[in-house]
Amino acid sequence: MSEHSATTGVLGGRVAVVFGATGWIGRAICRDLVQAGASIVMVGRDANRLDALHRELGGGDRVLSTIADVTSQIEVDDARAAAITRFGHIDLLVVSSGVITGSAFGEGIPADWAEMIDVNLRGLLHASQTFAEPLLDSADRGAPADIVLIGAVSTDVRAPRFAVFNALSAAIKQLARALRHEYGPQGTRVHIVEPAFAVGQSDEHRNASAPEHDQQHERAASAVKPDAIAAVVTLAAALPRSVNLAEVLLLPTETA
Structure with missing residues (x-):
């Protein structure tokens, strides 16, 4: 795809910030957004993985890498400042950071619960609140503005051995509904x-120390491929401003 055709794609002129950019879902979302013409700010914790993804996407002026942990309010603030300094505005936020740890509830490890709460919920709250102002500014100018949260089907299917993850996923769903009304x-x-997730694994927060296992984690972590998730994110952002693809449940065709 040429630079001209990319910047005039369905998301041409949009500026997206993607948290969890180097995770197995985040990478696919970054690729799809760039292909659709958006400029992107990739936010992740691992500089080497960010650099590798930057090279994969062809670098260029439309891609910015920012090192930040979603659980750090200061680092999330710095990511917003870097995005606005580089691109002048932000009109699309995608939060795909997350940790999945599974066990029977009676055998659960409180430290694992704390990590999931910290990343999946508190970190998402940080990102959503911090980037709300520039998104609302874009909407005030008559431009599209979108927040996309990556949840989990387990809020509806009650996946066994994932009671805490299910509870957090349900909280994220309710947050999305409340923010939609606000x-x-x-x-x-x-x-x-x-x-739909098949077994419990995670994005970059669990895998950052072992990137060589990415393919194994991708096969294990989701019954729905990352490319399908990315396609829905792009579709939601590309719709006319008058409509909202509010909640999307993605299931494998053969098991739906």
């Missing part, structure tokens, strides 16, 4: 995409 009248859409 921000919708102000022109900012809030979407939640819920893919």
Whole structure:
């Protein structure tokens, strides 16, 4: 795809910030957004993995890498400042950071619960609140503005051995619904995409120390492929401003 055709794609002119960019879902989302013409700010914790993804995407002026941990309010603030300094505005936020740890509830490890709460919920709250202002600013100018949260089907299917993860996923779904009512009248859409997970693994937060195992984690972690999740994110952002692809449940065709 040429630079001209990319920047005039369905998301041409959009500026997206992707948390969890080097995770198995985040990478696919970054690729799809760039192909659709958006400029992107890739936010992750591992500089080497960010550099590798930057090279994979061809580098260029439309891709910015920012090192930040979603659980650190200061680092999330710094990511916002870097994005605005580079691109001048932000009109799309995607939060795909997350940790999945499974066990029977009676055998659960409180430290694992704390990590999931910290990343999956508190980190998502940091990102959503910190980037709300520039998104609302974009909406005030009559431009599209979107928040996309990556949830999980387990809020509906009650996956066994994942009681805490299920509870957090349900909280994220309710947050999306509440923010949709708060921000919708102000022109900012809030979407939640819920893919089916096969077994418990995670994005970059669990895998950052072992990137050589990415393919194994990708096969294990989701019954829905990352490319399908990414396609829905792009579709939601590309819709006319008057409609909101509010909640999307993604299931494998053969098991739906």
